[in-house]
Amino acid sequence: MIEMKNVQKTYPNGVSAVKGLNVKIQSGEFVYVVGPSGAGKSTFIKMMYREEKPTSGTITINGRDIANIKDRKVPLLRRDIGVIFQDFKLLNNLTVFENIAFALEVTEEKPQAIKKKVMEVLELVGLKHKVRMFPNELSGGEQQRVAIARSIVRSPKLVIADEPTGNLDPDTSWEIMKIFEEINSLGTTVIMATHNKDIVNTLQHRVIAIEGGLIVRDEQKGEYGYEL
Numbered sequence: 001m002i003e004m005k006n007v008q009k010t011y012p013n014g015v016s017a018v019k020g021l022n023v024k025i026q027s028g029e030f031v032y033v034v035g036p037s038g039a040g041k042s043t044f045i046k047m048m049y050r051e052e053k054p055t056s057g058t059i060t061i062n063g064r065d066i067a068n069i070k071d072r073k074v075p076l077l078r079r080d081i082g083v084i085f086q087d088f089k090l091l092n093n094l095t096v097f098e099n100i101a102f103a104l105e106v107t108e109e110k111p112q113a114i115k116k117k118v119m120e121v122l123e124l125v126g127l128k129h130k131v132r133m134f135p136n137e138l139s140g141g142e143q144q145r146v147a148i149a150r151s152i153v154r155s156p157k158l159v160i161a162d163e164p165t166g167n168l169d170p171d172t173s174w175e176i177m178k179i180f181e182e183i184n185s186l187g188t189t190v191i192m193a194t195h196n197k198d199i200v201n202t203l204q205h206r207v208i209a210i211e212g213g214l215i216v217r218d219e220q221k222g223e224y225g226y227e228l
């Protein structure tokens with residue numbers, strides 16, 4: 001599904017964040033991306049949804065070279081990818097319903113179809129009863145559930161999460177992980193950068209470790225491998 005060949009990224013300030021990545025991720029996999037702070041994890045992930053463009057190399061997703069598509073085609077690419085961040089990135093002036101429906105509006109669906117899809121994803125994340133609330137009326141865990149619901153409402157085949165439990169307490173983090181497990185069990189590929197050792201070591205999946213912009217370890221059912 002995703003293949004990176006000789007991918008390098010040097011930022012305009014001269015920092016070489018990724019120094020030559022070669023990796024293949026198959027459809028339906030659950031992959032943790034681990035490594036020390038500044039190792040290049042976010043850069044690796046951002047290149048998958050063209051938030052950053054590699055300086056050289058190719059990145060293909062389902063056969064399409066996304067490293068070299070035109071900027072105007074990027075929104076189209078992003079429609080097929082769900083992205084989740086540490087800080088939720090919800091729109092505070094919109095309700096839970098509106099935050100999620102917003103992601104569907106560009107697809108020009110009818111209001112009834114939008115409502116049905118929004119309620120379905122809210123059911124999946126267990127937040128149907130908070131549909132009329134605003135983000136600042138919700139706990140951090142609930143806000144992250146809304147962000148996850150928003151990211152999957154267009155049924156993407158790929159979900160990318162950059163430290164999704166980074167702002168959450170341990171119990172809430174486990175609850176959020178249950179949702180990612182569920183999404184993955186429904187066939188969606190999940191790629192997650194994380195510093196959460198307990199989660200990686202308990203809910204075992206493929207582990208890609210990045211250090212100094214290079215993949216230093218790639219194991220099926222791997223361990224976190226770093227002391228915190």
Ligand SMILES: Nc1ncnc2c1ncn2[C@@H]1O[C@H](COP(=O)(O)OP(=O)(O)OP(=O)(O)O)[C@@H](O)[C@H]1O
Nearest residue numbers: 011012013015017036037038039040041042043044
């Ligand atoms: N927009 C940018 N401009 C310049 N340098 C950047 C930019 N983003 C990241 N970097 C640098 O690239 C390197 C890799 O950063 P990246 O954010 O990918 O690391 P990370 O592994 O995700 O770190 P963390 O675990 O702290 O989030 C770091 O040295 C960082 O300072």
